[in-house]
Amino acid sequence: MKSVLLFMFSLILYKNFASAQAPKLDETEVKVLKEIGEKLGINGTKEWDLDKNPCSGEGNWGRGEFPKGFEVSVNCDCSFEQNATCRVVRIALKSQNISAAIPPEFSKLRYLKQLDLSRNYLNGTIPPQWATMRLGDLSLMGNRLSGSFPRVLTRITVLVNLSMEGNRFSGSIPEEIVNMKNLQKLVLASNEFSGPLPVGLGKLTNLTDMRISDNNFTGKIPDFIGNWTQIQKLHLQGCSLEGPIPSSISMLTKLNDLRISDLKTTGSSFPKLQKMEDLSKLILRNCLIHGTIPEYVGNMRTLKTLDLSFNNLTGEIPSSFSELGKTDYIYLTDNNLTGPIPGWVFSSSKTVDVSYNRFTWDSSGPNECPRGTINMVEGYSLSTNKQ
Ligand SMILES: *[C@@H]1O[C@H](CO)[C@@H](O)[C@H](O)[C@H]1NC(C)=O
Ligand SMILES: *[C@@H]1O[C@H](CO)[C@@H](O)[C@H](O)[C@H]1NC(C)=O
Ligand SMILES: *[C@@H]1O[C@H](CO)[C@@H](O)[C@H](O)[C@H]1NC(C)=O
Ligand SMILES: *[C@@H]1O[C@H](CO)[C@@H](O)[C@H](O)[C@H]1NC(C)=O
Ligand SMILES: *[C@@H]1O[C@H](CO)[C@@H](O)[C@H](O)[C@H]1NC(C)=O
Ligand SMILES: *[C@@H]1O[C@H](CO)[C@@H](O)[C@H](O)[C@H]1NC(C)=O
Ligand SMILES: *[C@@H]1O[C@H](CO)[C@@H](O)[C@H](O)[C@H]1NC(C)=O
Ligand SMILES: *[C@@H]1O[C@H](CO)[C@@H](O)[C@H](O)[C@H]1NC(C)=O
Ligand SMILES: *[C@@H]1O[C@H](CO)[C@@H](O)[C@H](O)[C@H]1NC(C)=O
Ligand SMILES: *[C@@H]1O[C@H](CO)[C@@H](O)[C@H](O)[C@H]1NC(C)=O
Numbered sequence: 001m002k003s004v005l006l007f008m009f010s011l012i013l014y015k016n017f018a019s020a021q022a023p024k025l026d027e028t029e030v031k032v033l034k035e036i037g038e039k040l041g042i043n044g045t046k047e048w049d050l051d052k053n054p055c056s057g058e059g060n061w062g063r064g065e066f067p068k069g070f071e072v073s074v075n076c077d078c079s080f081e082q083n084a085t086c087r088v089v090r091i092a093l094k095s096q097n098i099s100a101a102i103p104p105e106f107s108k109l110r111y112l113k114q115l116d117l118s119r120n121y122l123n124g125t126i127p128p129q130w131a132t133m134r135l136g137d138l139s140l141m142g143n144r145l146s147g148s149f150p151r152v153l154t155r156i157t158v159l160v161n162l163s164m165e166g167n168r169f170s171g172s173i174p175e176e177i178v179n180m181k182n183l184q185k186l187v188l189a190s191n192e193f194s195g196p197l198p199v200g201l202g203k204l205t206n207l208t209d210m211r212i213s214d215n216n217f218t219g220k221i222p223d224f225i226g227n228w229t230q231i232q233k234l235h236l237q238g239c240s241l242e243g244p245i246p247s248s249i250s251m252l253t254k255l256n257d258l259r260i261s262d263l264k265t266t267g268s269s270f271p272k273l274q275k276m277e278d279l280s281k282l283i284l285r286n287c288l289i290h291g292t293i294p295e296y297v298g299n300m301r302t303l304k305t306l307d308l309s310f311n312n313l314t315g316e317i318p319s320s321f322s323e324l325g326k327t328d329y330i331y332l333t334d335n336n337l338t339g340p341i342p343g344w345v346f347s348s349s350k351t352v353d354v355s356y357n358r359f360t361w362d363s364s365g366p367n368e369c370p371r372g373t374i375n376m377v378e379g380y381s382l383s384t385n386k387q
Contacts, residue, residue, distance in 0.1 A: 032108045036105050037050065039105065041100060042096065070094055072092065072093055075091075091116070094118050096120055102122055102124065102145075113137065119143070123144040137159075137160060145168065147170070149169060159182060162187070165190055166189070166191075169192065173193060178201075185209040186209070189235065196219035197241075199222070201224065214237065218240070220241065220242045221243065225246060235257070237259050237262065239262075240264065242264045242266060250273070253276055255276045255279055256280050259281065261284070261285040267290050280302045282297075288311065289312065291313070291315075292316075308331065312335060316337065328350055332352075333354070339359065341354055
């Protein structure tokens with residue numbers, strides 16, 4: 001009897017001890033999460049169950065693994081008040097079919113550093129209350145947000161990563177973007193932005209990833225892109241900018257993914273890319289590039305995709321191209337290239353498209369590809385070469 005009592009007593013003690021040890025989320029932050037849940041229409045779901053402490057790993061809160069692109073999670077920092085109180089530092093609500101405006105209440109989470117609301121049906125714009133936030137990482141990708149570029153974001157000067165891709169934002173990019181000097185990643189692709197690229201962008205020298213494809217900008221590709229010396233990924237495809245490709249591009253020696261397409265008005269000769277030793281994707285399609293393809297392109301050891309189609313390139317395919325061992329895709333379609341089609345085109349396992357050029361047919365070439373007819377042979381396409 002005595003020992004049973006003692007056992008029960010120690011169980012109770014243990015329980016109290018354990019709950020005293022599990023740090024609680026700050027009361028006001030619990031309320032804020034409730035408000036956010038109600039506004040987003042996810043209150044009362046098992047994924048947003050605030051009867052359980054989101055920082056404890058109880059219920060669904062402890063779920064570590066999500067299918068790629070889907071996620072509901074709240075991450076806490078529990079070092080407050082000598083490890084007794086937690087604050088929310090990260091929230092992810094990805095691909096949850098949430099159809100609502102963005103709640104201003106997120107700004108009440110003073111320690112929130114990362115917020116990912118990608119792939120929902122959020123509409124409206126960014127609430128002005130967000131000006132006080134100290135986010136380092138924000139993704140709004142794949143929603144229905146609209147209106148002009150939210151100037152309030154330019155007040156969050158600590159932002160490092162910002163993705164607004166795939167929304168309905170319109171109008172020009174404000175000069176105030178210059179205030180976001182910590183930006184490393186800026187993805188504005190697939191919106192309805194217009195106007196010239198603001199000069200302030202040239203001061204954002206920490207950029208490593210800049211994607212503005214699929215918008216409706218005006219004016220030339222600015223010279224100041226040469227200031228982005230840390231850039232690794234630069235996408236300027238189908239954004240209605242004018243050529244030429246500025247010579248300052250040669251400064252961007254850390255590039256590994258460069259995509260430019262559909263330039264208007266003014267052409268250029270092949271840009272000077274010889275110092276870009278890490279390029280794995282090089283797309284310069286429909287950029288009004290004239291002149292010859294430099295020999296060094298064939299010496300880019302890490303190149304996987306090369307697309308130079310729809311330009312006005314002349315001369316022969318450089319002999320160095322036979323060395324492009326890692327390149328799986330080569331598109332030279334619709335240029336004015338001349339000379340013989342090199343033998344490696346026929347023997348390689350790569351996808352090579354050399355159609356719509358002015359190659360001369362070498363009778364020593366494979367005779368199953370007679371001149372002037374369309375040939376789609378596995379791995380390469382010759383199609384019609386202009387006579
Ligand atoms: C969610 O919040 C809304 C608005 O406060 C409320 O009307 C609704 O009853 C709540 N739903 C659940 C399941 O708690
Ligand atoms: C809080 O927890 C950390 C990690 O467990 C520990 O290193 C630190 O000493 C604790 N601080 C206090 C004040 O208890
Ligand atoms: C979102 O809606 C689609 C289509 O109705 C459905 O298949 C999917 O399961 C929903 N996702 C979530 C997380 O509720
Ligand atoms: C957002 O969507 C809701 C519901 O579909 C709609 O009532 C509201 O007008 C929309 N707001 C904006 C700014 O588009
Ligand atoms: C920015 O994104 C990079 C790459 O995903 C990540 O490693 C880094 O932690 C992010 N920065 C912040 C401040 O969240
Ligand atoms: C680049 O980032 C660092 C560290 O985040 C920051 O101190 C610096 O001011 C930024 N560079 C520029 C040009 O603002
Ligand atoms: C390039 O960056 C430097 C250093 O931040 C700055 O002084 C200069 O004005 C920038 N150039 C342009 C054209 O923005
Ligand atoms: C892009 O802007 C031009 C000039 O303002 C306009 O004529 C054109 O319709 C726009 N295109 C798209 C796809 O919005
Ligand atoms: C190819 O060159 C011919 C003759 O110089 C010219 O008429 C034609 O426009 C050029 N084609 C392309 C795609 O630039
Ligand atoms: C291509 O270059 C040729 C020769 O320089 C020139 O005659 C032709 O007009 C150019 N075509 C285009 C579309 O730029």
